[in-house]
Amino acid sequence: MEFCSTRNNELRVTAAQAILQGLAPDGGLFVPTELPSFSEEQIMTMAAMSYPRVAETVMAAFLPGFSKEELRGFCKEAYTGRFDDPQVAPLRNVRPGLWSLELWHGPTCAFKDMALQMLPRLLPAAAKKCGEDKQVVILTATSGDTGKAALEGFAGVEGTKICVFYPKGGVSEMQRLQMVTQQGDNVQVFAVEGNFDDTQSGVKAIFTNEAVRTALAEKGMLLSSANSINWGRLAPQIAYYFWAYAQLLKSESLEMGDKVNFVVPTGNFGNILAGWLAKKSGLPVDKLICASNQNNVLTQFLQTGTYDKNRPFHLTASPSMDILISSNLERLLWFVTENGEQVKHWMQKLNSKGVYRAGAELADRLRDEGFMGFWCDDKRAFDTIQDLWFGRGYLCDPHTGVAMNAYNQYTALTGDKTPTIAVSTASPFKFAKSMLPAMGLDFDGDDFQRLEALEIVSCRTAPPSIKTLRDAPVRFDKAISKSKMKESVLRWLEAQA
Ligand SMILES: *Cc1c(COP(=O)(O)O)cnc(C)c1O
Numbered sequence: 499m500e501f502c503s504t505r506n507n508e509l510r511v512t513a514a515q516a517i518l519q520g521l522a523p524d525g526g527l528f529v530p531t532e533l534p535s536f537s538e539e540q541i542m543t544m545a546a547m548s549y550p551r552v553a554e555t556v557m558a559a560f561l562p563g564f565s566k567e568e569l570r571g572f573c574k575e576a577y578t579g580r581f582d583d584p585q586v587a588p589l590r591n592v593r594p595g596l597w598s599l600e601l602w603h604g605p606t607c608a609f610k611d612m613a614l615q616m617l618p619r620l621l622p623a624a625a626k627k628c629g630e631d632k633q634v635v636i637l638t639a640t641s642g643d644t645g646k647a648a649l650e651g652f653a654g655v656e657g658t659k660i661c662v663f664y665p666k667g668g669v670s671e672m673q674r675l676q677m678v679t680q681q682g683d684n685v686q687v688f689a690v691e692g693n694f695d696d697t698q699s700g701v702k703a704i705f706t707n708e709a710v711r712t713a714l715a716e717k718g719m720l721l722s723s724a725n726s727i728n729w730g731r732l733a734p735q736i737a738y739y740f741w742a743y744a745q746l747l748k749s750e751s752l753e754m755g756d757k758v759n760f761v762v763p764t765g766n767f768g769n770i771l772a773g774w775l776a777k778k779s780g781l782p783v784d785k786l787i788c789a790s791n792q793n794n795v796l797t798q799f800l801q802t803g804t805y806d807k808n809r810p811f812h813l814t815a816s817p818s819m820d821i822l823i824s825s826n827l828e829r830l831l832w833f834v835t836e837n838g839e840q841v842k843h844w845m846q847k848l849n850s851k852g853v854y855r856a857g858a859e860l861a862d863r864l865r866d867e868g869f870m871g872f873w874c875d876d877k878r879a880f881d882t883i884q885d886l887w888f889g890r891g892y893l894c895d896p897h898t899g900v901a902m903n904a905y906n907q908y909t910a911l912t913g914d915k916t917p918t919i920a921v922s923t924a925s926p927f928k929f930a931k932s933m934l935p936a937m938g939l940d941f942d943g944d945d946f947q948r949l950e951a952l953e954i955v956s957c958r959t960a961p962p963s964i965k966t967l968r969d970a971p972v973r974f975d976k977a978i979s980k981s982k983m984k985e986s987v988l989r990w991l992e993a994q995a
Contacts (some may be wrong), residue, residue: 653682726768
């Protein structure tokens with residue numbers, strides 16, 4: 499298995515190089531040129547495995563050049579003792595035919611931990627395989643959750659430095675506090691005056707800037723990314739799709755070969771793409787339901803084949819999905835066309851005009867692949883959260899609420915009874931501010947008073963890592979304009995050297 503750029507089929511690298519570089523030099527994303535294939539027997543054996551073993555088995559197939567022993571060690575470290583549930587990613591039954599895969603039991607209470615507890619182990623190993631002895635500088639744009647998960651994963655990791663940019667005012671107060679209170683000598687955090695897309699574009703621009711690369715190389719540093727543009731982020735995410743299916747086999751809720759649907763709250767398209775990669779590698783998946791909030795650019799794309807980011811940007815109660823440029827869609831476009839020139843053309847159009855038309859035929863192909871898109875606004879997501887809480891005693895966060903609402907729309911439209919797994923991406927306590935109104939409760943108070951109120955009404959305790967934010971000292975309070983991102987990183991690295 500080799501990797502090529504989504505914008506150039508001829509640009510070939512190994513898995514280690516793909517992880518180390520993060521983004522291809524031509525601005526494309528790295529994709530494997532062929533996919534592994536898991537047999538029914540292999541999937542059945544996963545029903546008896548722990549999460550770290552499933553992760554090791556699945557990741558080994560997507561990371562050629564990394565040995566099983568090596569990955570076993572990484573998985574054991576990443577997924578043992580750091581999650582507050584012994585299952586790591588428990589699968590809960592919500593109502594007949596519907597399960598919730600809770601991916602938020604890690605240290606930062608969002609699903610990003612599933613991959614970002616792993617990436618800091620993969621990256622130094624990848625550097626070593628490439629014979630690289632430079633310091634790896636991680637630049638990350640975040641819509642809220644990636645930033646903290648990446649900081650937590652990389653803080654104190656030998657041979658790495660990490661700098662996170664978040665859109666000022668575009669993340670929840672808890673998310674902001676999680677980031678600006680991060681400990682560690684090798685970390686830096688900036689608020690950027692702009693939205694997530696500005697922040698992500700700024701990071702991409704630094705990446706593809708030759709002068710920056712040269713200047714850093716002279717200091718013995720090289721750039722990489724902890725965003726889901728990095729293959730090292732996607733590979734660990736494929737594992738939990740297999741895991742979820744195996745849990746249903748284990749509980750005899752289905753028989754090997756029976757299909758399941760997944761509904762995924764989507765922003766940058768990394769999570770749902772991992773689900774599709776699992777499907778293409780043999781997991782019996784039927785529909786992949788792409789759930790969006792009011793920033794519903796993907797819903798329109800899946801319905802029409804036109805991607806149009808020229809629309810108002812909405813700040814919603816599900817901030818980690820407030821995204822108009824879904825980076826990982828580029829990978830799906832490459833997989834279904836296998837045409838780097840074509841993808842490059844679309845991405846250039848997106849860059850220059852904010853819109854590209856892949857056509858109704860391509861939209862049909864994506865439907866054949868199982869993709870369907872639905873969206874809802876905050877009000878509808880909140881209604882769904884209330885229904886699930888009062889009707890089923892199941893509490894989900896606003897992002898997962900969008901997914902649950904999309905699933906309701908899907909079943910109302912199709913009547914489909916296929917067992918379905920909703921991918922639950924954040925702890926409700928991370929979004930306590932929205933949770934009380936979502937549950938129909940009126941409450942005045944600051945974020946921490948709301949957190950306590952949520953504990954009382956839900957009869958659950960909030961994760962300690964969130965409760966202690968109230969008294970944690972703020973280390974990073976700098977806001978910069980989007981034109982100053984490059985300069986700010988370089989100045990920080992200068993001071994670090
Ligand atoms: C990142 C995130 C998402 C979106 O995931 P993508 O892989 O970007 O599509 C959804 N929900 C939460 C809570 C997140 O942190």
